[in-house]
Amino acid sequence: MATVVELTHYPVKGCAGVPLDDALMTPAGLAHDRSFLVVDDEGVFRTQRRDPGMALIRPYVSADGERLTLRAEGAGDVVVDVDLTAPRRTVEMFGTPYRGIDQGGAVADWLSTVLGVACRLVRVPPEHDRVTDGQTPGTSGYADSSAVHVVSRASLDLLNARMAERDAPPLPMDRFRPNVVVDGWDEPHVEDLVRRVAVGDTELGYTKLAVRCVVTTVDQREGTKAGPEPLRTLAGYRRATGGGVAFGSKFAVVRPGKLSVGDVLTVTGWGPTEL
Numbered sequence: 001m002a003t004v005v006e007l008t009h010y011p012v013k014g015c016a017g018v019p020l021d022d023a024l025m026t027p028a029g030l031a032h033d034r035s036f037l038v039v040d041d042e043g044v045f046r047t048q049r050r051d052p053g054m055a056l057i058r059p060y061v062s063a064d065g066e067r068l069t070l071r072a073e074g075a076g077d078v079v080v081d082v083d084l085t086a087p088r089r090t091v092e093m094f095g096t097p098y099r100g101i102d103q104g105g106a107v108a109d110w111l112s113t114v115l116g117v118a119c120r121l122v123r124v125p126p127e128h129d130r131v132t133d134g135q136t137p138g139t140s141g142y143a144d145s146s147a148v149h150v151v152s153r154a155s156l157d158l159l160n161a162r163m164a165e166r167d168a169p170p171l172p173m174d175r176f177r178p179n180v181v182v183d184g185w186d187e188p189h190v191e192d193l194v195r196r197v198a199v200g201d202t203e204l205g206y207t208k209l210a211v212r213c214v215v216t217t218v219d220q221r222e223g224t225k226a227g228p229e230p231l232r233t234l235a236g237y238r239r240a241t242g243g244g245v246a247f248g249s250k251f252a253v254v255r256p257g258k259l260s261v262g263d264v265l266t267v268t269g270w271g272p273t274e275l
Contacts, residue, residue, distance in 0.1 A: 002190075002265040004199060005153065006173065006181035009033040011068065012121070013142045014047050015057040016220070017177060022260040025202040027253050028140050029147030030179055032061045034124075036068065037100060037142045038111060041118050043091040045142070048215045051115055056223040068103075070110065078110040082123055091122055093142065099125050134207025135195070138252025146207040146250035150191045151178040155247065158188040163233045171230055174220040176212070176248055182265060189273070191249040196269035201257025209246035209274050216247075241274060 008017040009030040015038070024031040038046040038054065048054050060069045068080040080103050091100040100122025102108075111119035124141045132138050132146045140147040151173065160170035173181055180199075182191065195206045212234065219226040234245035 002152075002182050002184035002267075004180055004259065004261050004263045004265070005183040006178070007259070007261055008177075008179055008181075010177065011059040011061040012036040012038060012057065012070070013045065014038060014051070014054040015059050015070075016055055017174065018058075018060065020261075022258065024258055025148075025200075025253055025256050027138070027147075027256055028128075029143065029253060032065055033147070033179065034140065034142040035061075035065070036103070037091060037093075037122050037124070038115075039091050039100070039120050039122060041120070043089060043100075043120075045091065045093045046115070046117070046119060048218045049213065051117065052218045052225055053115055053223040055218055055220045057111075057114060070107065072114045075110065075114050078107050080104070080107050080121070084123065084126060088125055089122065094144075098130065098142070099128070101125055132207065132252060134250060134252065136205030136207050136252040136254065138205070138207065138254075146252050148180060148204055148251040148253065149176075149178045149210055149248055150180045150182060150194075150204075150251055151176055151210075151248035152185050152188065152191050153181060153183045154185050154188040155191065159230055159233065159247070162237065163229060166233060168229050168233065172220075175216050175218075175230065176210075177215070177220075178248055184265075192246075192273045192275070193270050194249070194267050195271040196254070196267070197251075198266045198268060200259030200263040201255070202253065202259050203255035204251035205254045206271065207250045207252050209240055210248040210250050211240050211242070211244040212247050213244075238275065246275060
């Protein structure tokens, strides 16, 4: 019996995740997930690919979404009363333009000091109408692509076993920054085969494999790049047909609702692997 054993949302894209016991799944994913974006002065998003120290910034968003607190060791806290009315500005992720609402000078100065580079913070507008790609239509905030990232513990166990054969130490799940971690599937990478799944009050539809990038080499607890793993090992057995290496799967929200740690997953549709 497969169950949810971890739920995590990432209010500020690229910053630390926040573990949850219970969560509301909205059409754009877990409530408040990737609803804020750190950008440079030109509006291009910042990422752990170039700024691994983002992993050490811990965001906390109020349940109503009206207040955001950012915390970093040695820097104190900054509190943002979330502004949804300011003029929209253009922001860019992976060369694609979106709109964002700038959250003001105080948080911009705080982020710039903590990361040592010029930063602004924007919030996804309420009218955000992004359509994501993949097998199941959906939307998301500032996530890389689809709204929900699912990984099973069995998949991580296999990866760590393969890494041990190279005398590499095991990695924690947070290297992959999933939203939903599942335990109870006997085989690794079952999440690749799921096409429709009900969990709690929600239903998710498969979109595509999660192709991994250099962010997986960032130690999420130290905020530093930590070498070639897991990409080196994944390249030996998880090469994706379209290029890169895959670990975990992405899903769109078919039916919003509530879900909790401990909820059972009921798979109602299966399909072939895309590897």
